[in-house]
Amino acid sequence: MNTVIRSQLLRFSVGRGQQFRFSTAAANGNDLVIGTVDETLGIAMLTMNRPPANSLSLEMNEAICTSLKTMESNPKIQSVILSSSNPKIFSAGLDVSELVSPHPDRLPKFWNSLQQLYLDLYGSRLAVVAAIQGHAPAAGCFLAMACDYRIMSSGDIGGEGGGDMKKRFVPTIGLNETQLGIAAPPWMGQLLVRTIGFRQAELALAMGTLFPPDRALSIGLVDAIESEQHGAESTIIEGLSELLPSISKDQASNPLMQKAFKQATTFAKIPPHARVASKLVTRQSHIHDMIATRDEDTAHFCGFVTQEAVQKNLIAYVEAMKSKSKKK
Numbered sequence: 148m149n150t151v152i153r154s155q156l157l158r159f160s161v162g163r164g165q166q167f168r169f170s171t172a173a174a175n176g177n178d179l180v181i182g183t184v185d186e187t188l189g190i191a192m193l194t195m196n197r198p199p200a201n202s203l204s205l206e207m208n209e210a211i212c213t214s215l216k217t218m219e220s221n222p223k224i225q226s227v228i229l230s231s232s233n234p235k236i237f238s239a240g241l242d243v244s245e246l247v248s249p250h251p252d253r254l255p256k257f258w259n260s261l262q263q264l265y266l267d268l269y270g271s272r273l274a275v276v277a278a279i280q281g282h283a284p285a286a287g288c289f290l291a292m293a294c295d296y297r298i299m300s301s302g303d304i305g306g307e308g309g310g311d312m313k314k315r316f317v318p319t320i321g322l323n324e325t326q327l328g329i330a331a332p333p334w335m336g337q338l339l340v341r342t343i344g345f346r347q348a349e350l351a352l353a354m355g356t357l358f359p360p361d362r363a364l365s366i367g368l369v370d371a372i373e374s375e376q377h378g379a380e381s382t383i384i385e386g387l388s389e390l391l392p393s394i395s396k397d398q399a400s401n402p403l404m405q406k407a408f409k410q411a412t413t414f415a416k417i418p419p420h421a422r423v424a425s426k427l428v429t430r431q432s433h434i435h436d437m438i439a440t441r442d443e444d445t446a447h448f449c450g451f452v453t454q455e456a457v458q459k460n461l462i463a464y465v466e467a468m469k470s471k472s473k474k475k
């Protein structure tokens with residue numbers, strides 16, 4: 148964790164398929180976020196790249212925001228695909244290590260960075276297409292909900308094990324906070340209500356439900372599901388390969404990525420002023436509500452997370468997560 152953004156923007160060059168990258172002091176030397184843009188098509192790709200699970204730390208939130216703002220500042224760009232370099236995890240939500248025994252100065256900064264991520268993504272002038280290749284629990288689901296269109300993997304790729312014993316990989320999405328002994332913050336919960344309707348959201352929040360792709364589609368949590376069985380070379384779509392960052396070049400024949408690319412292209416062709424104005428019609432009041440209660444929300448969050456009982460739950464949760472991962 149403790150990655151520090153040294154220099155926010157090392158290189159930003161626009162044009163077909165050219166990339167800009169964020170430099171970070173992460174121990175593994177990886178970039179947290181990789182951005183690519185195609186001015187001709189008017190679309191960009193923002194690839195989350197924080198192994199092992201794209202969990203959202205303070206630095207990761209800031210890197211996504213900065214990258215998005217950089218794309219927004221280019222008037223030729225109208226839409227962006229939000230994707231993950233991990234084919235099985237879109238984002239595992241908040242980095243739980245930010246919540247366990249937190250530093251009192253860092254905790255409010257961390258929460259502010261998440262609030263800002265919500266404001267920047269939900270209120271972006273760009274149309275954002277989430278390419279949800281893998282799991283999206285908790286704040287991973289929130290990230291997807293803050294986008295304009297969600298395409299989720301139907302989960303029929305790869306699998307684990309081999310031969311006849313091959314297990315099917317089924318990604319899930321949802322706000323599962325109650326399963327962790329915490330509650331989703333009000334604005335995150337409200338986003339679920341806005342996305343899937345009151346009764347479905349009420350139940351899902353209470354139960355901490357993680358939905359498989361077909362259920363997520365049927366309740367409107369995602370807009371489309373797509374297989375990830377890679378197609379034949381001939382089905383490769385022009386422009387996608389150039390837009391993909393070098394670490395994801397093999398995704399050019401992935402139908403999910405192709406669908407995301409087509410959707411982003413469709414958004415980019417809509418007259419931008421009309422598209423942005425209509426987005427504000429549905430989103431502005433929620434954004435204003437959040438801004439009005441932002442400080443109160445931070446105070447609630449810090450007070451809640453630092454409670455002894457909550458810390459006890461979180462510690463047990465992290466230990467269970469680590470021992471599960473070790474057993475693999």
Ligand SMILES: CCCCCCCCCCCC/C=C/CC(=O)SCCNC(=O)CCNC(=O)[C@H](O)C(C)(C)COP(=O)(O)OP(=O)(O)OC[C@H]1O[C@@H](n2cnc3c(N)ncnc32)[C@H](O)[C@@H]1OP(=O)(O)O
Pocket residue numbers: 199200202235236238239240241242243244282284285286287323324327329330331332333447448451452468469471472473475
């Ligand atoms: C009056 C009003 C009051 C209002 C009060 C407001 C109060 C607010 C309360 C607080 C709100 C807090 C909001 C929280 C939102 C969140 O996002 S909390 C985080 C929730 N995330 C999760 O629960 C996901 C946990 N992870 C998983 O379920 C799985 O990892 C996975 C399904 C994503 C993937 O599974 P799999 O492919 O099997 O991988 P794993 O082996 O489990 O994990 C790989 C690797 O990643 C690490 N990891 C996974 N998730 C996280 C994470 N969230 N944070 C940090 N690290 C994570 C995991 O430890 C493994 O690492 P190692 O290989 O062991 O190094």
